Amino acid sequence: MPQAALELTFDRADDALVRRGWAAVSERGIRSQADHRGATNAPHLTIAAADRIPRTAFEAVREVLAPVLPRPQVVVGTVLLGGGPYVLAWLVPLDVELRAAVDVVRREVVPGDERPWVGHVTVARRLPAGRVEDALDALRPHRPASLTPVSVRCWDPASGTTTDLGARA
Template structure:
């Protein structure tokens, strides 16, 4: 499966710390965690678009539609499971309607991986379903606020991250 190009929203340092605490708690409990992802571009983020390709026009549209809304404060809501036999464990984000509209406008007309937009930050991938109760116990139920401050573009073919 080819790696997907992406446009992502990143939190400020305090928000990264909130997410990384969850990553660390899972890792300390011997559970899968995004800390296991050793890529140099691995950082807490919310994917806005994941597509087989993105061009300069798509980047410009992201700058015009999404970037003006930053910084934006978002709440972390519940925890959700995405996937099948093994799941991704994510924290849902409660984002303002204006940002949702901008992201959906950006995604329209693109060959995106998934329809719609489910704003979230990934905590762990490939979690066995049997390990989900332990992961939920480790993470607890506290909500937090994150400030999304940066819009970036990931080009997996060139291995380049560009701040938009």
């Protein structure tokens, strides 16, 4: 079963930019997030995942993350994650202030987890090696210079729902 997740979501304009990238890859006959028809599927940047997200993390989100949002983040490139099939994503290393806030929340959600965390926005999953070049070509003109997280949500795979944990105008 998938893990529950805390996710940064974007303003309308950036949400649309990400969806255009998804569509460009899908139009080449390559499965992308555009093909995921779940009601909760939306462009996001996962900041923590665990078997369950404790309610105490909700308060940490409201207290620590909400005050630093919205906050534009630079998209530094396109990356392949994994050993194949790949995850195709845009690399979004968080600035110092947002990263510090995310680290506080991550310690609350996954205490003692020392695994490296890489800020990214997924475009496609299970990308076969033979389609990497075509996917990169499709995606290249759609890479945003930056994305602006404005809100945090919690995705609960057990119930198939999301909960908005705070946003700023």
